[in-house]
Amino acid sequence: xxxxxxxxxxxxxxxxxxxxxxxxxxxxxxxxxxxxxxxxxxxxxxxxxxxxxxxxxxxxxxxxxxxxxxxxxxxxxxxxxxxxxxxxxxxxxxxxxxxxxxxxxxxxxxxxxxxxxxxxxxxxxxxxxxxxxxxxxxxxxxxxxxxxxxxxxxxxxxxxxxxxxxxxxxxxxxxxxxxxxxxxxxxxxxxxxxxxxxxxxxxxxxxxxxxxxxxxxxxxxxxxxxxxxxxxxxxxxxxxxxxxxxxxxxxxxxxxxxxxxxxxxxxxxxxxxxxxxxxxxxxxxxxxxxxxxxxxxxxxxxxxxxxxxxxxxxxxxxxxxxxxxxxxxxxxxxxxxxxxxxxxxxxxxxxxxxxxxxxxxxxxxxxxxxxxxxxxxxxxxxxxxxxxxxxxxxxxxxxxxxxxxxxxxxxxxxxxxxxxxxxxxxxxxxxxxxxxxxxxxxxxxxxxxxxxxxxxxxxxxxxxxxxxxxxxxxxxxxxxxxxxxxxxxxxxxxxxxxxxxxxxxxxxxxxxxxxxxxxxxxxxxxxxxxxxxxxxxxxxxxxxxxxxxxxxxxxxxxxxxxxxxxxxxxxxxxxxxxxxxxxxxxxxxxxxxxxxxxxxxxxxxxxxxxxxxxxxxxxxxxxxxxxxxxxxxxxxxxxx
Amino acid sequence: xxxxxxxxxxxxxxxxxxxxxxxxxxxxxxxxxxxxxxxxxxxxxxxxxxxxxxxxxxxxxxxxxxxxxxxxxxxxxxxxxxxxxxxxxxxxxxxxxxxxxxxxxxxxxxxxxxxxxxxxxxxxxxxxxxxxxxxxxxxxxxxxxxxxxxxxxxxxxxxxxxxxxxxxxxxxxxxxxxxxxxxxxxxxxxxxxxxxxxxxxxxxxxxxxxxxxxxxxxxxxxxxxxxxxxxxxxxxxxxxxxxxxxxxxxxxxxxxxxxxxxxxxxxxxxxxxxxxxxxxxxxxxxxxxxxxxxxxxxxxxxxxxxxxxxxxxxxxxxxxxxxxxxxxxxxxxxxxxxxxxxxxxxxxx
Numbered sequence: 001x002x003x004x005x006x007x008x009x010x011x012x013x014x015x016x017x018x019x020x021x022x023x024x025x026x027x028x029x030x031x032x033x034x035x036x037x038x039x040x041x042x043x044x045x046x047x048x049x050x051x052x053x054x055x056x057x058x059x060x061x062x063x064x065x066x067x068x069x070x071x072x073x074x075x076x077x078x079x080x081x082x083x084x085x086x087x088x089x090x091x092x093x094x095x096x097x098x099x100x101x102x103x104x105x106x107x108x109x110x111x112x113x114x115x116x117x118x119x120x121x122x123x124x125x126x127x128x129x130x131x132x133x134x135x136x137x138x139x140x141x142x143x144x145x146x147x148x149x150x151x152x153x154x155x156x157x158x159x160x161x162x163x164x165x166x167x168x169x170x171x172x173x174x175x176x177x178x179x180x181x182x183x184x185x186x187x188x189x190x191x192x193x194x195x196x197x198x199x200x201x202x203x204x205x206x207x208x209x210x211x212x213x214x215x216x217x218x219x220x221x222x223x224x225x226x227x228x229x230x231x232x233x234x235x236x237x238x239x240x241x242x243x244x245x246x247x248x249x250x251x252x253x254x255x256x257x258x259x260x261x262x263x264x265x266x267x268x269x270x271x272x273x274x275x276x277x278x279x280x281x282x283x284x285x286x287x288x289x290x291x292x293x294x295x296x297x298x299x300x301x302x303x304x305x306x307x308x309x310x311x312x313x314x315x316x317x318x319x320x321x322x323x324x325x326x327x328x329x330x331x332x333x334x335x336x337x338x339x340x341x342x343x344x345x346x347x348x349x350x351x352x353x354x355x356x357x358x359x360x361x362x363x364x365x366x367x368x369x370x371x372x373x374x375x376x377x378x379x380x381x382x383x384x385x386x387x388x389x390x391x392x393x394x395x396x397x398x399x400x401x402x403x404x405x406x407x408x409x410x411x412x413x414x415x416x417x418x419x420x421x422x423x424x425x426x427x428x429x430x431x432x433x434x435x436x437x438x439x440x441x442x443x444x445x446x447x448x449x450x451x452x453x454x455x456x457x458x459x460x461x462x463x464x465x466x467x468x469x470x471x472x473x474x475x476x477x478x479x480x481x482x483x484x485x486x487x488x489x490x491x492x493x494x495x496x497x498x499x500x501x502x503x504x505x506x507x508x509x510x511x512x513x514x515x516x517x518x519x520x521x522x523x524x525x526x527x528x529x530x531x532x533x534x535x536x537x538x539x540x541x542x543x544x545x546x547x548x549x550x551x552x553x554x555x556x557x558x559x560x561x562x563x564x565x566x567x568x569x570x571x572x573x574x575x576x577x578x579x580x581x582x583x584x585x586x587x588x589x590x591x592x593x594x595x596x597x598x599x600x601x602x603x604x605x606x607x608x609x610x611x612x613x614x615x616x617x618x619x620x621x622x623x624x625x626x627x628x629x630x631x632x633x634x635x636x637x638x639x640x
Numbered sequence: 641x642x643x644x645x646x647x648x649x650x651x652x653x654x655x656x657x658x659x660x661x662x663x664x665x666x667x668x669x670x671x672x673x674x675x676x677x678x679x680x681x682x683x684x685x686x687x688x689x690x691x692x693x694x695x696x697x698x699x700x701x702x703x704x705x706x707x708x709x710x711x712x713x714x715x716x717x718x719x720x721x722x723x724x725x726x727x728x729x730x731x732x733x734x735x736x737x738x739x740x741x742x743x744x745x746x747x748x749x750x751x752x753x754x755x756x757x758x759x760x761x762x763x764x765x766x767x768x769x770x771x772x773x774x775x776x777x778x779x780x781x782x783x784x785x786x787x788x789x790x791x792x793x794x795x796x797x798x799x800x801x802x803x804x805x806x807x808x809x810x811x812x813x814x815x816x817x818x819x820x821x822x823x824x825x826x827x828x829x830x831x832x833x834x835x836x837x838x839x840x841x842x843x844x845x846x847x848x849x850x851x852x853x854x855x856x857x858x859x860x861x862x863x864x865x866x867x868x869x870x871x872x873x874x875x876x877x878x879x880x881x882x883x884x885x886x887x888x889x890x891x892x893x894x895x896x897x898x899x900x901x902x903x904x905x906x907x908x909x910x911x912x913x914x915x916x917x918x919x920x921x922x923x924x925x926x927x928x929x930x931x932x933x934x935x936x937x938x939x940x941x942x943x944x945x946x947x948x949x950x951x952x953x954x955x956x957x958x959x960x961x962x963x964x965x966x967x968x969x970x971x972x973x974x975x976x977x978x979x980x981x982x983x984x985x986x987x988x989x
Contacts, residue, residue, distance in 0.1 A: 069974045214972075261976045268972060277968060284964040291724050311955035313962035316723055316948065321749035325716035328709070328746075332689070332720030335707060336728070340720070358710050448973070451965035484705035484721075484728055487684045492653070492699050494708025504655065505700065 043102030044256055045110030048200065049127045050119030050140075052095040053085045055197030059117075060097025061443065062215060063204055067101045068268050068445055070208050071258035074101035075553060076442045077109035077626065082298065082381045089151040094126045103259045107553030109442065111628035117200050119143055119174065121152035136168040138203065138249075140196070142175030170249065174199050174240075181239035185232050195229075195236035202240025207250050212241060262447055269446040271410040271439035272299075275369055276306030278417025279341055280313050285418075286425070286457035289314040291338040293329035295322055295348060298381045299437035300371035303343040323351035327368065331355060334364040335493075337461060337483035339421055341367040345437075346375045346388055349395075356430055357396045358495050360519065363471070363479045365424035365431075367417070372436040374624045383624025384438035386549050387600035392432040393578045393607065399516045401523040403427070404578040406434040408552035411446040413439065416575065418454070425459055426529075427522055428478040434577070436599075438626050439550040465489060470503030477522035479503075523579060530581040533572050541568030542640035544591035546616070548574045548604055551597055551627055558632035567640050577607070585612040593617060593639050597632055646677035653703040659694060664815030664841035665762060668733075669701055671821045672760075676704075679829055681729050688731045689718045691738040694769050694843075695762040698733035712743020715750035718757045719944075726945045729829075732759045737767050740776040740796050751805035754833040755944040760825075761798055761838050766847035784846075799936055800922040802836045803915050808941040809835040810918065812933050815842055816855045820866065820933060827935055833943045840931075854931050863927065867934035872905035873921075875930045882906075883929070890920060892929060910938045 046063065048056045057078055067074050079096040086093025100110035112132040118124035120143040131137065144159055158164055159171050178199040182192045198219070205212065216234045223230035244250065269277075283290035294304045296319070308317045316338070320326040323344055330340035344352060349370045359366045372388045374380035392404045403423050407416040413435055420433040462468065462480035465488040471479050482489050491503060499506040500514050535544075537559055547555045552573050559571040572587065574580065588594055588608065596605040597619035605618045619635045621627060651673040659665045676686060686704035690696035692711035699706030709717045714732045722730045732750075739747045739761050750759060766784070767773040773786040777798065781790040802810045809831040813824040821839065828835035840851045853863040865875035865883070873883040880895050882905040893900045909917055918936040956962075 065972050069972070071974070071976060263976050265969065265973055265975050267969070267974075280962070280967060281964060289724065291720065293720055310962060310967070311952050312959040313964075313967070316952075318720065318723060320716065321745055324713060325719075325746055325749070328713040328716035329720030329723070331709070332707075332717040332722075333724035335717075336721045336724035338724040340724075354710055355713065362707070448968050451963075451968055484687045484725065485685050487682065490684055490704050492702075492706040492708065494699070494706075495710055496708060 042104060042256070043100060043106065043110070044114045045098065045100045045112060046115045046117070046204065047096055047098040047113045047127060047130070048117045048119075048197075048204075049094055049096040049123035050117075050197070050200075051086075051088050051123070052081050052083065052093045053088065054095065054119050055194065056095045056097050056119070059197040059201040059204075060099060062201055062218065064099045064101075064443055065218075065268055066205055066208055066215065067099065068266065069214065071261070072101040072103065072256055073106040073259040073261055073445060074099055075106045075109045075444050076100075077438065078441045079625075080382055087151075089120055089122055089148045091122045091126050091152060094123050096123070096127060101256060103256050105259070106444070107557040108626065108629060111630050115204075117204065119196065119200065121148045121154050121158070124158060125152045125154065131167065133166050134168065136170060137164060138170045138172060138200075140174035140200075141171040142173040142177075172203070172243070174203075177239065177243060178236050181235055182232050185228070185235065187228065187232055191229060191232065195233050198233045198236040199240035199243075202237040202242075203244045203249065204240075205237075206241050206244035212237060261445065265448045266445045267448055268443045269410055269414075270302070270441055270443045271407060271413040271435050272302035272371065272441065273306050274410055274413035274446065275343070275407075275417045275433070275435065276303050276310075278414040279303075279307060279339075279367075279421075280310055280315060281414070281451070281454060282339055282418050282421040282457060283314050284451070285454050286339065286421070286459050288457075288459055289316065289338045291316045291318065291330060291333035291340045292343065293318045293320050293326040293333065293340065294343045295320050295326045297323070297345045297348045299373055299440045300343045300345045300348075300369065302440070303369060303371070323348035324355060327352040327355040327359075327366075330366055331359055331362065331364060334359075334366050335362070335484070337481070339365070339367075339425070341369065341421075343369040343371065345371050345373045345381075346391075347378065349388060349391060353396055356402070357398060357400050359430040360396070360400050360402055361495050361497075362493050363428045363519075365421070365428055365481070367420045367424055367431050367433055369417075369420075369433045369435060371440040372434060374437075374622065380624040382437060384436050384550065384626055385599050385622060385624065386434075386436055386551070387603065387622070388434065389548070389577060389598075389600065389603040390606065392434055399520065401520050401578070402430050402432060403523055403526055403576070404432045404434065405576050406549040406574070407439060408549060408573055408575065410439045410442055410444045412552075412575075414446070414449075418457075419575070422457055423526060423529075425457065425481075426478065427476055427526060428481060429523065434549060436550050461486070462489065469501040471498060472501055473518070473522075477518060477525060526576075527579040527582050530576050530579075532583050533574075533581050533587050535570040535572050535587070537563055537570030538568050539570070540590035541570060542591065543567070543569045543593045543595060543636060544588065545569065545571045545595045545597065545632070545636070546574065546588070546604065546608065547571070547597055548577060549599075551599065554627040554629050554632055555597060557629045558636055561629070561633050562636045562640075565637075567636065569636055569640060574604070577604070580607075580611065585614070588612050588614040588616075595619060595635060595639060597621075597627060597635070599626070646683060648673045648677060650683055651676050651703050653701050655700045657701050658697065660845050662842075662844045663694070664764065664839070664843070665695060665698070667815045667818060667821065668760065668762060668839055668841070669698065671818060671825055672731075673702070675822060675825050675829065678826075679729070685727065686729050686731065687718075687721060688733060689714045689721065690733045691735075691743060692769070693735040693738045693767075694764075695733055695735040696738060712738050712741070713746060714738070715743065715746040715757065715759060718759075719750060719753070719755045722755050722757050722945050723948055726756070726949060730757045732757055734759065734761050735768075736761065736763045736765060736775045736777040736798070740798060740801070744776075748801070748805040750834055751802050751807035751836065753944040754806075754808050754941050756833055756946070758828050758831075758835045759837070760828075761836070762841045763798060763838050764841045764843035764847055765795075765850050766843050768843050768846055772846035797922060798836075798838045800919060802838075803919050803922055803937060807836050807937065808833040808939050809935070810922075810937040811836070811935045812838045812840065812931075814840040814851060814854055814864075814933060817933075824935065827938065831938060832946075833941055853927065854933075863930055865930040865932045867908045867910070867921070867932055867936065869908060869910050869935070872902045872907050874902065874905065883924075890924060890929065910935050912937075913939065915939075
């Protein structure tokens with residue numbers, strides 16, 4: 001330990017000179033004289049970037065926790081390649097984790113990066129376009145070797161050739177310092193290198209000069225099976241922290257006041273975890289067992305992971321042999337009287353389509369979660385897109401309507417999971433819940449709801465024999481849910497068209513028309529339960545932005561900025577995509593222009609035009625990336 | 641519902657049966673309707689699940705709970721149901737196209753997992769509902785409307801496939817031997833775990849006589865061999881022939897010829913852990929060898945649904961029954977106090 005401190009002091013001294021080196025784009029080091037002078041900012045965007053094996057996702061997640069504990073609002077964006085361990089040092093193997101935190105509300109992970117931590121040349125190269133001019137770049141100079149520079153396609157070392165003179169470049173030999181800090185541990189070199197991310201995390205945690213106890217406790221838990229690695233990582237963390245403290249790495253900027261978040265208990269949550277918790281909550285508030293039938297697929301798999309470890313609840317998870325078996329097992333479980341849910345992403349959604357039609361025909365409650373990713377086909381499996389909306393609404397053979405809802409943020413995923421089950425059970429129908437790779441893996445603070453105050457979800461199974469008709473309907477046009485095992489109600493259901501009341505096979509022409517119409521009326525009737533469209537901003541005016549899903553944050557922030565500039569702009573964010581809330585058509589008419597930003601080629605725009613005969617202006621982006629706030633603001637300012 | 645009073649009639653639904661007259665499906669239906677009342681299970685606890693095809697109309701004719709699903713997926717639907725409701729008696733009725741073509745994946749995984757579901761495969765070696773195309777069990781060279789020059793596909797052997805996929809109970813019977821079918825189905829019903837029964841079944845319209853050798857009175861006793869646990873493999877009208885093993889090669893021998901006695905014959909053992917004998921019997925080529933019928937394999941393996949229930953019990957024992965409030969409040973928690981007090985957080989310096 002004392003060896004380490006000596007070493008660090010030595011390094012710190014050395015680095016003070018280096019920071020004053022003209023290579024640093026700006027005279028940022030006021031020298032270690034006097035107390036730390038910390039300027040408070042409204043918000044900061046930090047991105048950790050390195051090899052996919054460098055542990056950047058972990059560093060980013062842990063950093064966001066520290067920020068949360070500091071009482072700040074935040075939003076994150078994990079951006080990782082689809083290869084598990086792409087060849088080290090290559091551009092396509094770069095993995096990034098971005099976090100924006102603020103004293104005000106945070107809507108997105110941020111447009112431009114204020115601090116980039118680049119663990120190698122490839123990380124620098126592929127992330128530089130997103131870094132603000134004048135921003136701070138912390139580069140692991142130890143990883144800028146000739147070989148790594150070549151892999152990233154650099155002819156000269158960008159840390160030395162002045163390419164970064166517009167930035168506040170801080171060269172820190174993270175690799176070397178980390179290695180020296182761990183010299184006494186006797187760990188093999190490979191293990192030592194793996195601790196680098198904790199060194200980087202330690203550096204960044206010095207932004208919040210708080211005790212490291214919490215992080216060290218987390219490390220001990222995480223590496224419980226390998227105490228020697230736990231100690232090494234803790235050592236790296238401390239070393240990085242001490243290095244940053246002694247070099248006064250963040251002597252200006254970056255300190256953010258605590259946010260004015262609503263009082264209460266918070267935790268950081270990703271969309272996938274929130275969906276899993278929502279599923280368990282649906283089970284608990286209905287006193288019903290829940291069944292997840294699923295096949296692993298990026299970026300939805302964490303829902304399966306989360307639920308698989310909650311078997312002490314009434315939760316069954318079934319990793320099926322394929323996507324089709326996943327949903328079919330759910331249909332069996334729903335028929336047996338479970339709350340059933342299957343989780344997937346685009347290609348899996350394609351495979352489940354036929355079974356979805358069966359669920360519509362059987363009129364059984366079922367939730368299908370599609371954590372969308374960029375398509376078609378395998379597309380960009382780890383990247384964000386919203387291009388499965390029309391598939392969810394229309395993508396089945398036959399007249400096959402079903403309700404579709406979409407989550408707007410990681411925390412909203414919890415509410416949407418509950419909402420999906422409420423609709424499914426009340427209306428005896430499959431419900432598609434759309435999330436996406438952006439909010440599925442991104443984290444934000446979540447005001448934890450009071451479990452005892454969640455409204456109960458009432459499920460009634462039919463047991464009465466007299467007057468039973470398998471397809472008799474209640475006032476919501478829902479048919480009865482009968483559990484096999486109920487005496488006297490033995491009956492058969494299936495995918496063939498059935499009699500309007502008894503459910504027995506019927507090929508009668510008029511009966512089919514009647515059944516098609518009643519299935520459509522049932523789904524359309526859900527609109528009567530939906531709240532009237534709630535606008536952020538004026539009730540009428542020049543421009544209405546209509547959006548859905550994970551674009552919420554960027555649109556809300558853009559609208560707030562436009563409003564601050566005196567524009568008459570409102571934002572309507574749709575959770576219910578099918579059916580849409582009553583009164584929406586009228587709202588669309590109250591604005592001169594309607595703008596529909598989407599991470600697809602205009603799918604909601606199509607639906608709005610077709611349903612309300614109202615033309616809309618599209619703003620579409622399909623780059624595997626979320627909207628930047630500025631992209632929306634620019635369009636808004638062009639339109640009003 | 642009391643189980644004592646049940647009879648075959650209780651299991652007949654009010655639907656008109658719409659299979660072609662003379663179809664082997666009728667025999668299976670009648671046998672099951674006869675068997676179920678004897679099992680001591682209340683009628684409301686039976687569920688029949690099917691996919692698509694002639695055989696998959698089965699559930700409509702059973703006065704139990706039932707679901708006519710989609711093509712090939714019945715084992716997946718049945719697995720979900722059985723996991724959700726382990727107390728139910730869940731049956732799948734399928735065909736050679738449904739189970740082995742479009743549903744092949746679900747079929748092998750059902751065998752592998754050993755969910756306590758009974759799977760009856762009505763194998764007529766032809767597609768009936770789509771009017772006569774070859775199926776995955778049709779013999780090579782089969783001329784059908786989709787193979788006018790004869791099929792070049794090699795067929796599946798359903799029993800061998802089930803064994804290869806690790807099934808714990810595998811049996812074969814034939815549609816016109818009601819006694820044998822009754823016995824085999826009763827054994828399947830009593831088995832805990834996936835029970836697979838192949839019924840060799842005639843299609844009057846598109847594949848008539850597919851199994852003539854083993855169904856015609858004149859030839860059947862020479863063309864088939866009924867397996868009996870612990871008994872030597874003897875067959876023939878006169879019970880004068882048997883099968884013995886020479887190295888790894890099975891041979892048909894005549895008892896009494898060249899000093900061959902019953903003691904030289906292979907003895908059937910359906911309980912072999914490794915299923916080598918069952919596999920050998922499943923793949924005996926006809927007509928050089930008789931077609932084995934009866935139970936190939938019946939071993940006790942933990943059923944998937946039982947293991948799944950145990951996972952829940954173990955989780956509740958080790959962690960205690962889950963509490964939603966505690967779950968939601970898990971992970972790293974921080975508290976934002978009333979702003980009036982200054983925006984402090986739960987974890988202070």
